[in-house]
Amino acid sequence: MNGERPQRIELTPELDAVLQEYSEHLRLGRGRSEHTVRAYLADVRSLLRHFTSGVGNTNISALDLSVLRSWLAAQAAAGTARTTLARRTSSARNFTAWLMRTRRLSSDPGARLVAARAHRTLPAVLRQTQAVEAMDAAELGAAQEDPIALRDRLIVELLYSTGIRVGELCSLDLVSVDKHRRLLRVIGKGNKERSVPYGRPAADAIDAWLRAGRPKLIGERSGNALLLGKRGGRLDQRQARSVVHDVLSAVPGSPDLSPHGLRHSAATHLLEGGADLRVVQELLGHASMATTQLYTHVSVDRLRAVHDQAHPRA
Numbered sequence: 001m002n003g004e005r006p007q008r009i010e011l012t013p014e015l016d017a018v019l020q021e022y023s024e025h026l027r028l029g030r031g032r033s034e035h036t037v038r039a040y041l042a043d044v045r046s047l048l049r050h051f052t053s054g055v056g057n058t059n060i061s062a063l064d065l066s067v068l069r070s071w072l073a074a075q076a077a078a079g080t081a082r083t084t085l086a087r088r089t090s091s092a093r094n095f096t097a098w099l100m101r102t103r104r105l106s107s108d109p110g111a112r113l114v115a116a117r118a119h120r121t122l123p124a125v126l127r128q129t130q131a132v133e134a135m136d137a138a139e140l141g142a143a144q145e146d147p148i149a150l151r152d153r154l155i156v157e158l159l160y161s162t163g164i165r166v167g168e169l170c171s172l173d174l175v176s177v178d179k180h181r182r183l184l185r186v187i188g189k190g191n192k193e194r195s196v197p198y199g200r201p202a203a204d205a206i207d208a209w210l211r212a213g214r215p216k217l218i219g220e221r222s223g224n225a226l227l228l229g230k231r232g233g234r235l236d237q238r239q240a241r242s243v244v245h246d247v248l249s250a251v252p253g254s255p256d257l258s259p260h261g262l263r264h265s266a267a268t269h270l271l272e273g274g275a276d277l278r279v280v281q282e283l284l285g286h287a288s289m290a291t292t293q294l295y296t297h298v299s300v301d302r303l304r305a306v307h308d309q310a311h312p313r314a
Contacts, residue, residue, distance in 0.1 A: 011045070011048055011049065011052060012052065012058050014058070014059070014060070015048050015051075015052065015058060015060065018048075018060055018099075018104070019041065019044060019045060019048065021102075022041070022044065022095060022098060023037060023041055025098060026040055026041075030190065031190050031191040032190070033167070033189070036189075039087070039091070040091050040094065040095075043087070043088045043091035043092065044091060044092070044095045046071070046088070047067075047068070047071050047088075047091075047092055047095070050067070050070070050071040050074065051063055051067050051071075060099065060104050060105070061104060061105060061106075063096070063099070063105065063109065064109050065109040065112055065113065067109075068092055068096070068109055068110060068113050069113070071092070072085060072088065072089065072092075072113075075088065089113055089114075092110050092113060093110035093111070093113060094110075095110070096108050096109055096110030096111075096113075097110060097111070124255040124257060124261060124264070125255075125257075125261065125264045125265040125268045125269075126248075126251075126254060126255070126257065126261070126262075126265040128269055128272070130251050130253070130254045131160060131265055131269065133251045133254075134156060134160075134247055134248055134250070134251050134254065135156060135157060135160065135201060137247060137250045137251065138152060138153040138156050138157070138247050139153055139201075139205075141153065141247075142205075142208065145208070145212045145213070147212070147213040147214070147216040147217050148213075148230065150205075150208050150209045150212060150213030151209060151213050151214075151217075151227060151228065151235075151243075152243045152246070152247065153205050153208070153209075154202075154205040154206060154208075154209045154213075154227065155169065155227065155235075155240055155243045155244070156243065156244060156247050156262065157198075157201055157202040157205040158172075158184070158198065158202055158205075159240075159244065159259050159262040159263065159266075160262045160265065160266050161198040161199045161201065161202040161266070162184060162186075162196045162197070162198050162202070162266070162283070163196070163262075163263045163266035163267055163270075163283055163284050164184070164186055164196060164263070164285075165188070165259075165260070165263060165285075166237050166240050166241065166258075166259035166260065167237060168186045168187065168188055168285075169227070169235075169240060169259070170227065170234065170235050170236060170237055170240060171187060172184065172186070172225075172226040172227065173223075173224040173225060173226055174224050174225075174226055175224065176226060177206060177226065178195075179203070179206065179207075181197075182197055182198055182199070182200075182202075182203055183195045183196065183197055183198070184196045184197075184198060186285070188285040189285065189287070190287075192285065194282065194285050196283055197283075214226075214228060217229075217230070217232050218232060219231065219232020219233070220232070221233040221234070222234070227240075237259075240259055241258055241259055244257065244258060244259050244261070244262060245257075245258075263284070267280055267283075267284060267292070270283070277289070277292055277293065280292055
């Protein structure tokens, strides 16, 4: 090896134009978030670079199943994780399906593309007692009605009470809250709207925040945002993650979770309490039941762990 970096393969103007049109389709036609669009485009750009380097003809009509398979094989040989390969397979399938719909391909090679199943790691979750301790700690911290403490209490209460995603939390507006029915109007992935109930403790946290917290932080950039940062702008996801980390650090033995960890915990505790799987799917905004079923495995593993520890015949 001479230490030189491999030459970067540039796309032809024709392929760049295809990628740009696909980008607009994802944003406008499918309503994908910027994060999702960036991930899809990065995967497709990688595929097209592989296509350009391995096929003499760079007309998109030459993209076939052999190209898709060799692209994935090259990444697998380079040690790419199975979860990443699974995601890139999904990206390729979406792209080739769009190419066929726009008549750039006569058939869809991605429909026959099979990737290795991703190893799904069971998420870390709080025990129910730990969740109660965390909420109690946040409520105690807000007792003096400091606006930031009131906001932080509301962040963890809503994340745990509703199981919404952190992006959905930060996107909440004042009109998203139906206090009479204790419902949140949430805009989820794909701009899909759903109504999510919240409990009495979260209702109390909302009331306290709107009465004694939010008015003290309102600024020119506040708009209709429900949750605000220290400078009055809409709360961002980084700030929400920091809040969850700080609150959970006060609970002895608690895993260091992200906001998504509170979502996992909420789903697991709902199922442990007897909630129907389809109800949990609706609350979480999962498009597929298979995603929600992950939490049943979490619950069974926890049940087995308790059984092994406590039962004399385990």
